[in-house]
Amino acid sequence: MKKIMLVVSLLLGAAALVAADTGTILLNAAGATFPYPIYSKWFDVYHTAHPNIQINYQSIGSGGGIRQLQAGTVDFGASDGPMSDEQLAQSKFKILHFPTVLGADVPSYNIPGVTAELNFTQKALADIFLDKITKWNDPELTKANPGVNLPSADIVVVHRSDGSGTTYIWTDFLSKASEEWKNKVGKGTSVNWPVGLGGKGNEGVAGLVKQTPYAIGYIELVYAAQNSISFGKVQNAAGKYVKADLAGVTAAAAGAAKDMPEDFRVSITNAPGATAYPISSFTWLLIPAHIEDAAKRDAIKDFLKWMLVDGQKYNEGLTYAQLPKAVIAKEMKAISLIQ
């Protein structure tokens, strides 16, 4: 008798939990780890302003965002590598790209005893990741860094183990920087790395670099800044060494703002200009063009509008650059494409 009552009360409790609070709109999203710090800030602030809308974003990598969006398990995705023509063609439904912020991939490193900011030529970065430069005191590195006492230790390369837009940006840049990289490895969210340890997400790579002496890894700027990991200057197309910061990223996007294509898919790595940071990129939210559920559709559209105006105010605090005005105006119009 007691057991039956226990079971019944448990079932009632379960039913109560199910019935609880059905007024909330929960949006599930997943994707890039590159913009995760700013997205988590945005979704938190937006939720405080709109308590009935919850946007649950899981940073599982851009590859994950694209995949789960196509599988239909999330309401929208996020990626720093824009979907390719083939991917868009293969998709069962139309997907729109909406740029959100501008960010930068930085070559972060952990060399005990070296606190100086290192200069990296384009060749140096490509060759390190091609496993052709294996020691920190290789001539290609010492040449660019006179006065810095680089040790003869082995370089520990760290890359992403998951499908990543950050990887896309990095390999996109390396493909432009090195013919050999372009032919041997290519660009993509997940490549066949010649060498290195794999970390999961920007978080994982930053964690590995922080804990492994003599490591070098590519991470989004904010991860290096938030965790006090050193990162170096990169030589841009004009030959100048530029450190990743708001000015450099904004300069890289300046040219793209004028010629932004209708679908917003554009690469700004290795951009021209003396002050442009060469490994900059937009990052996009991937929104289905057609959303059945009216409540969800309105919530997403409202969030996008908020993001383009109020949301941008939080960018610089987390070292992401704001979108160019021209791009914002274009996106506002594009929001009406979501039916």
Add this chain to the structure above:
Amino acid sequence: MSATATTIAHEVPPKSGLRAFVHKLRSGDEIAHLITLVFAASILLITSLLVIELWKTSHLSRAKFGWMFFWTRTWDPIFDNFGAAPFIYGTLVTSAIALVIAVPLGLAAAIFLSELAPRKISDGISFLIDLLAAVPSVIYGLLGIFIVVPLMRTTVGPAIKSVLGFTPLFSGPNYGVGFLTAGIVLAIMVVPFIISVSREVLLTVPREQREAAMALGATRWESTWQAVVPWARTGILGSVFLALARALGETMAVTMVIGNDPKITASLFAPGYTIASVIANEFTEATGDLYLSALIELGLVLFLMTFILNGLARILIVATERGGGRPA
């Protein structure tokens, strides 16, 4: 007719047919039998469903790669070329390292608990070791990242390198993460299984074995090692297979310390990848149906490996428990 013929008023159950069935139903036993049978059969259903789902969803990959899947060493999502070799290698190597460490350690501890320790202490320590078996994998991973990895990188690794660095097994840079670290963490995780099963098996060895050896003048150790342990050898082997099966399927702790690099390298200090780890890392982001299918095919491979090992383990342990120990 005499009215004195007493008849006991009881129901004569119908012997056969539908009325028999209905009657049995009413008695309740058949219902109980049926209900429990259905639940038991559902286990069959679940397991078959599992195998079928794995088989079905890995179809794309099996069709494209066939048997080459087992030998291909590349894992290239861009060019859609997938091979299981690096992961099978990583799984086997880490498990082998785990066994090399855990079997001597576990067997020694089991011998202590079954032969030397007084019963109360033995029970107490066994209880504690069973608790070790209950510790979740992710917690081993946590300890792996923050304690074992730095230890390997700063102390143990260089120590090994200074002695054995010339061998191909220990050449190359020492990152802290890698095959060896994963193997060590795995060893800690499987040692409780070896101890608990071996201890039970050793306890079933008949006293005559020990006494005979002692009567011949053997020391305690000699009688244990040369008379008792060989008797239980099949059961101990069974425990090793069980531990191996557990190590093969271990996911979280390994993922956190193996370095996530799908390469086949001789050096134990190098980063690697196991089947379970790659599935955990890449499942949610396998863009492309072939990619996902390849990951599921890996899951199928893992399933088969553990299936065979568990089966062998069962046979060996049951054989010992039935008193099939062979004299030394």
Add this chain to the structure above:
Amino acid sequence: MSRARLFWRKAVNNVMLTLTGVAALGVVSVLFLILGYLIWNGGASLNLNFFTQLPKPVGETGGGMANAIVGSLKLLFLAAIMGLPVGLMAGVYLAEFGGKTFSFVIRYTTDLLNGVPSIVIGIFAYSLVVLPVKHFSTLAGGVALAVMVIPITVRSTEEFLRAVPGNMREAAMALGASKWKTIATVVLPAASGGILTGMLLSLARVAGETAPLLFTAFSNRFWSQGWEQPIASLPVMIYTYAIAPYDDWHRQAWAAGLVLLGLVLVSNLGARFILARTKAV
């Protein structure tokens, strides 16, 4: 036999026996090391925030794991109501009703299911529960955990039912009880201590599972309503926070590890206690 040889044998004897003792103590000390580290690193972070707050945006300190704790409980609840009855009934079948061949098949299959790596069970739950409805859900996570609960429960139920002495059954039958009545009113209550222990242990085992939840229950930064939404859980949070670079997240991971291990150990100890009490009766 020469004195030297005897001396050597005695020396080997002493050394080897000591080594076995060292091995046993070494293994046991690992347990205390684990507990010690968790308490040392996680204890300080076990503040009120941890139990009551939701996770904060990336890089900000002070968040907690309230939703993950509730999430783990909800998942365990599902695993219990879906998996335990199946395990119990199947165990009853094997111990009380089973025919020879069919029982063998069931036992073999149960052992097989028990040995399946948890990540493969995750794949199974994904294709069964997530794909058809196209979203991650608490239910999917619950199904994965329920599948893992079943084999452990079956084994312990059967074992403890068989341990009930035959004369109890015979006495009941002699009083005219039918078979099912005997089982329900005599055998099951007699074995209840052991069966409950088995159930508790199976739940404790799946409480710490991470892999099958990675692509079924997924995760959630907020409270999860109902059963159809993704849900946070302690093991997944530990994993996510441990591999990240933020020190605050590391501290929270240790704290969560301590809570999780505490739950598991308390369940195991509780189970032993129940078992000891029922044996004494």
